[in-house]
Amino acid sequence: MDKIKTMIISGGTHGNELTGVQLIKKWTTNPELCKKRASDINLDIVLVNPSAVAVVRRYVDHDLNRSFADYMLNGAPRSLCVEWNRAQELNQMYGPKGDSTKTDLIIDIHNTESNMGVCLILSEKNAFTMRASAEIANEFSDVHIYLQPEKRTTSPYFGTIARADICVEVGPQSHGTLRASLFEKTEQVVYRYLELASEWNAGLLQQKAKKKVTVFTQHKDIDYPRDRNGNISAMIHPNLQNADYAELKPQDPLFRTFDGKDILFENDYSVWPLFINEAAYYEKKIAMSTTLKSVEEW
Ligand SMILES: [Zn+2]
Structure with missing residues (x-):
């Protein structure tokens, strides 16, 4: 992967996963917390599904993180479905999904009720996301890597409108609630990704010794x-x-x-x-x- 010029940090793709929702609110108020760690990158902080956040539900009509497959973005007429409209809107703003996308990297924050600690979900073997995630998995305790290789065009996840993406899945946390320890750990993991993206752009991360990862x-x-x-x-x-x-x-x-x-x-x-x-x-x-x-x- 070449330089990361444009990047999105996102949360609230699911409206009841409050770690991401609350971090995005914090960073929208004070974007410098993120921007100072990667000043060479054009960064957007995005609350992905505000309608679902407003009612503290995973989604309103349809799971937004299952709405970004090519056929949903391109083929479907704009409908009364809140999430399909939002998906098309996000794709216009930050995509379009495919080679001409405006966004190089998305880090999307999620929660799970399962006992998964911080799980870094990679949608493919991408040079940057592998290298950076290997560093983070070695630096933090209870951080795991889940490789979920899927064809990008048919994958329905929000992150796939960018050239590369990482889903940071954090648990265990009941949906609609917050746990301070998980909030703070997620915040630190995202900050580390920003620093590593900047190191990647400077060619420094590529020079570090590879790390052993499970x-x-x-x-x-x-x-x-x-x-x-x-x-x-x-x-x-x-x-x-x-x-x-x-x-x-x-x-x-x-x-x-x-x-x-x-x-x-x-x-x-x-x-x-x-x-x-x-x-x-x-x-x-x-x-x-x-x-x-x-x-x-x-
Ligand atoms: Zn989620």
């Missing part, structure tokens, strides 16, 4: 067991609650039915689950996302 790569999502009417028929197994990033072996307990029976993990190999019991994913039919774990030099 990488969790997207594998498969697992849904809850369901009855014939589509209602869930079991819960996350107590052993698995809060066990994000831990190895799940074949035949380990996965779910517990309402009658107290265990449902085991029927698989030939181990996986490492994330987003275990995330509240917002019940509607998406995801009980957890599984990953494969590797150690790499980034």
